Amino acid sequence: QLACPLDLGCHSVGQVPTPGFRQGRAAPRQQQAPRGAVPQAAQRPAAPQMPAQPVIDASMSEEQQKQAIGNRLYPMILSLLPTQAADVAKVTGMLLEGMSVEDLSGILVSSEALNARVQEALNVLQNTPQ
Numbered sequence: 001q002l003a004c005p006l007d008l009g010c011h012s013v014g015q016v017p018t019p020g021f022r023q024g025r026a027a028p029r030q031q032q033a034p035r036g037a038v039p040q041a042a043q044r045p046a047a048p049q050m051p052a053q054p055v056i057d058a059s060m061s062e063e064q065q066k067q068a069i070g071n072r073l074y075p076m077i078l079s080l081l082p083t084q085a086a087d088v089a090k091v092t093g094m095l096l097e098g099m100s101v102e103d104l105s106g107i108l109v110s111s112e113a114l115n116a117r118v119q120e121a122l123n124v125l126q127n128t129p130q
Helices: 062-080 085-098 101-109 111-126
Strands: none
Touching: 062 085, 062 101, 062 111, 085 101, 085 111, 101 111
């Protein structure tokens, strides 16, 4: 058997080097959060992600434009209503049916406008007999 070079941290003859170890040195430790600390991602809900680029093209039909907007709108509404997942599709559909492409484009870039429209749709849903 071949001996492992000493600087690769092998523990015995013929053994494969252990990643992260060198002869005489311990592997670097990952820094851990203090006990009881809340992970940063869990500290506050994520804000809806606003698109960085337009989602519609002038060459698209109105139906295609609304489909493209709906594809961006759904995850944004889901992030606003994480405990009401059953209502997300309803709210998205209500907005797509009740608003023009121009107005829909506006709520994609304004979280305040999106919040207001989502609240309006939720109010309608809550006040509609089932």
